[in-house]
Amino acid sequence: MMNYQAAAAVRADGLTVVRGGRTVLRDLSFQIPRSTVTGLLGPSGCGKSTLMRAVVGTQARVSGTLEVLGHPAGTAPLRSRVGYVTQAPSVYSDLTARQNLDYFASVLGLTRDERREQVERALADVDLTSRADALAGNLSGGQRSRVSLAVALLGTPDLLVLDEPTVGLDPVLRRDLWSLFHRLVAERGTTLLVSSHAMDEADRCERLLLMRAGRLLADDTPEALRDRTGAGTVEDAFLHLVDTARREEQGNRAVPGEAAR
Numbered sequence: 001m002m003n004y005q006a007a008a009a010v011r012a013d014g015l016t017v018v019r020g021g022r023t024v025l026r027d028l029s030f031q032i033p034r035s036t037v038t039g040l041l042g043p044s045g046c047g048k049s050t051l052m053r054a055v056v057g058t059q060a061r062v063s064g065t066l067e068v069l070g071h072p073a074g075t076a077p078l079r080s081r082v083g084y085v086t087q088a089p090s091v092y093s094d095l096t097a098r099q100n101l102d103y104f105a106s107v108l109g110l111t112r113d114e115r116r117e118q119v120e121r122a123l124a125d126v127d128l129t130s131r132a133d134a135l136a137g138n139l140s141g142g143q144r145s146r147v148s149l150a151v152a153l154l155g156t157p158d159l160l161v162l163d164e165p166t167v168g169l170d171p172v173l174r175r176d177l178w179s180l181f182h183r184l185v186a187e188r189g190t191t192l193l194v195s196s197h198a199m200d201e202a203d204r205c206e207r208l209l210l211m212r213a214g215r216l217l218a219d220d221t222p223e224a225l226r227d228r229t230g231a232g233t234v235e236d237a238f239l240h241l242v243d244t245a246r247r248e249e250q251g252n253r254a255v256p257g258e259a260a261r
């Protein structure tokens with residue numbers, strides 16, 4: 001049986017990131033097991049996008065250890081093995097959905113046959129086959145986001161890093177996207193790291209990384225988090241952990257002697 005470390009898709013130890021002179025990620029240590037969906041949850045500004053940028057290798061001033069699929073984050077062997085979708089869809093508006101995919105497939109160096117097969121598969125994955133010949137500029141925001149996701153699926157990456165992929169989607173599309181994520185794990189062995197503000201999405205993940213103010217509050221399964229905190233929902237578990245962290249910070253700030261009073 002593989003040990004946990006060998007099975008890790010991402011391994012961080014003492015990961016720290018400085019942006020604009022501020023430490024925005026502080027001493028994070030965690031592992032993301034392969035072939036799972038891990039949710040990265042926390043309030044706006046807590047550092048989710050920064051952590052994702054570090055994992056895909058686009059973030060400067062990263063210190064500590066950060067290994068992705070057994071290689072240092074951002075190094076050459078990972079280039080075609082990691083897919084990344086940012087919050088803003090990155091597609092060409094003057095190309096159709098299919099032309100966008102075909103273009104990115106050729107950048108990946110796929111042969112003509114591979115390209116044809118993978119483009120059609122990616123369109124079907126995100127349920128856009130019927131809109132494949134529409135200009136990306138004429139698609140809705142949610143549809144453009146799905147073209148971006150389809151681009152990231154080309155080449156069958158081992159790790160998919162998705163920054164808030166369900167924001168602005170209606171409940172049916174959100175559900176469909178989550179079932180796609182689980183299908184990618186089950187059928188292609190993909191590992192997914194998915195960020196969200198929405199705590200109600202937590203239960204769709206096998207593991208959770210809960211963040212607050214650049215620090216990791218928890219790295220656990222949703223069930224274990226609820227059990228550990230005695231909370232009924234992951235949202236309540238998160239609030240419980242935030243309150244505990246705040247109390248600890250206040251305790252640390254208290255003048256020695258005052259605390260004893």
Ligand SMILES: Nc1ncnc2c1ncn2[C@@H]1O[C@H](COP(=O)(O)OP(=O)(O)OP(=O)(O)O)[C@@H](O)[C@H]1O
Pocket residue numbers: 019020021024042043044045046047048049050051197
């Ligand atoms: N270019 C930058 N220079 C300096 N600080 C930055 C820069 N970009 C982001 N930050 C700061 O880094 C911190 C983390 O930002 P980040 O975008 O990672 O948070 P987030 O959790 O993804 O937020 P959101 O959910 O709103 O997208 C924030 O305090 C933000 O103000």
